[in-house]
Amino acid sequence: MRALISVSDKTGIVELAKEFVELGIEIISTGGTYSKLKEEGVKAIEISELTGFPECLDGRVKTLHPVVHAGLLAMREKQEHMKQLEELKIETIDIVIVNLYPFKSTILKDDVTREEAVENIDIGGPTMLRSAAKNYQDVAVVVDPRDYDKVLEELKKDKTVSLDTKFYLMQKVFMHTSNYDTMIADYLKKERQDTAFPETLTMTFEKVQDMRYGENPHQSAAFYREIGKRKGSIVDAIQLNGKELSFNNINDTNGALELLKEYSEPTVVACKHGNPCGVGSADTIMDAWIKAYHADKTSIFGGIVVLNREVTKELAHEMIQIFLEVIVAPSYEKEAIEILQSKKNVRVLQLTDISVPQPETAFDLKKVNGGLIVQTIDSKLLTEDSRLEVVTKTKPTKEQMQDLMFAWKMVKFVKSNGIAIAKNKQSVGIGPGQVNRVWATQQAVEHAVELIDEEATKGAVLASDAFFPFDDCVEVAHKAGITAIIQPGGSVRDEDSIKKCDEYGIAMIFTGMRHFKH
Known part of the structure; x- marks a missing residue:
């Protein structure tokens, strides 16, 4: 039995290799891994000795050779495959222990260059992993150091790795290489910044934790985080x-x-x-x-x-x-x-x-x-070229403007149809998620009166995440004592709301930008 070992993450690899030697497993290794094993007194064959071809191009080419891949891909039950190996004087490889160049840790560095990122794209590693995983019936392929003990335990007990475990390891390989390739594709897309929405969208996330349940107890759930430099996110708390x-x-x-x-x-x-x-x-x-x-x-x-x-x-x-x-x-x-x-x-x-x-x-x-x-x-809160447009005869005071902007920020995060009422930089009434805007307005007013007091909305301001389709919201606002309104505008009946505000002496501002949140 032969094992090929080539790892960037050398956690536990010396201990595993020593156990392999004890079990009579011949070890083939490459580059830094070979040097590490030799340094620790673990007997191993260097890859160039196996292939008869030296590592070259600064190590870019070392395992990309028919002797390696034929030894991985040959199906043991196919007599024709085994006959060809014999004719070519190629031996099978039964175990592959490989993990990849640290592309993720490279791109997470603050000062990383494109050249450095590209140089840390592994070629030979994923190729060996895919070859071994494709022939999982005959090859045990390990990409995660946490699986070393599982493989070793079965080898000690049964002198082989079970088919079920091999299939499990195969799945992990393709998940791992998919994740790796997606990180590369995502990095390159961000480097080019030529389109926000490519023809095919691949994304990759890492599990933070399994959860007891989801939105409801009968739903299962897990929490994943994006891969990349992010600040201010709950995943970093x-x-x-x-x-x-x-x-x-x-x-x-x-x-x-x-x-x-x-x-x-x-x-x-x-x-x-x-x-x-x-x-x-x-x-x-x-x-x-x-x-x-x-x-x-x-x-x-x-x-x-x-x-x-x-x-x-x-x-x-x-x-x-x-x-x-x-x-x-x-x-x-x-x-x-x-x-x-x-x-x-x-x-x-x-x-x-x-x-x-x-x-x-x-x-x-x-x-x-x-x-x-x-x-x-x-x-965005407002469009980059937006100018707040006062559309009524009554102009908002400085204090009202402060409250209007306070409420406008708030209503951006209220579920549509959404209304937010504020006074003195305090929310006093919120009406979220109603199927029509006047109900949301009524709810915001009712909550303010019920939860604070009957004077809560007197002199307050109101923000609406989208335009008023009718003037009924202005009517509700007036009865509540609202003195200023901020909304996107853009309704075919804007003039009705403007006239109603003028009738009641309410100041109203159009932002030209809506904030639906569904």
């Missing part, structure tokens, strides 16, 4: 306390984080079921918390809270007074961590780069039955 994150925790927290990134001043966002339920901005993070909490003291219970400033011990003391599922902040005072850890179930995460936005080229993906719809993320 460090968990300091609490149970592992659930499917819904991750989904809701991600939405809350994306809204938080819209604000530069001290801000707190509370989220529930994918919608913001309380948002507050202030001069201090404590005051921002007070605003977010008092915006909806009911819905925040069991919710997600994200903050863009350090959590102080005073703030931590306030936060543990209610049940929260997840808290995320860029940092925590030492005493704050101790206070929060007194609640063993609250998931406390630290995300240092919490304010870093996603790159504008990032994709938003939605799986549909039989396909996938892909779009770039909604990375």
Whole structure:
């Protein structure tokens, strides 16, 4: 029995090779792996001795040879194959231990050049892996060091690797090479930047964890992360306390984080079921918390809270007074961590780069039955050449403009049809996900009155994620005491809403840009 060993990751390889020698398995090796084995006193044949052809082109060509691939691909049960090997004086190779050039770690370096990345594209390794995996009935091919013990155990017990294990190893090989090739293709696509949407779309992700269940207990789920340099993402957060994150925790927290990134001043966002339920901005993070909490003291219970400033011990003391599922902040005072850890179930995460936005080229993906719809993320608040257009006789004051922009950021992350009402940089009413806009407006007003007080909407401003199809939303806003409105405009009946605003002395601004979120 012969084994070919050629690895970049040399974890455990010397120990494995020594066990192979004990079992009477002849070892063939290459380059740095051969040198490592020789240094450790492990007997091995260098690949050039086997092929009769020297390694060349700085090691680019060493295993790309018929002696190697015929030894891998020959089907032992086919007499014709074995006869040809005998005539060619080629021996079979029964075990392949190969892992690939570190392309991933290379491209993740800050100063990597294209030339360096390309030089770390493995050619011989994937070729050997595919040859061995194709002939899995006869060849055990190992790409993951975590499988060394499994293979060794079977060799010691049965002097062979079972067919079931070989098939398992084959599957891992093709998953691994697919992942490797996709990383290369993705890197090259980003280098060229010639099209956002290629004719074929391949993506690769790495598993972070299996999950207890998905959106509901009867659904299974796992969490995967993108491969690449990303900052400000929940996958990079460090968990300091609490149970592992659930499917819904991750989904809701991600939405809350994306809204938080819209604000530069001290801000707190509370989220529930994918919608913001309380948002507050202030001069201090404590005051921002007070605003977010008092915006909806009911819905925040069991919710997600994200903050863009350090959590102080005073703030931590306030936060543990209610049940929260997840808290995320860029940092925590030492005493704050101790206070929060007194609640063993609250998931406390630290995300240092919490304010870093996603790159504008990032994709938003939605799986549909039989396909996938892909779009770039909604990375803008206003169009680059947009000028806010005041379309009413009444002009917004400076304070109203601040609240209008606060509300416009917020409504961008409210499920459509979405309405957000704000006052003094505090959300006071949110109407998400209704099937018509007037219902969303009514709901936002009703929530404000019910959850805060009857004066909550007096002097407040209102943001709508899309245009008003009729003037009925203005009617609802007027009755609630709303004094200014921001919306995209673009309806064939815009003039009706403008006239109604003029009638009631409400200031209204058109943005020329909508923010549907489905």
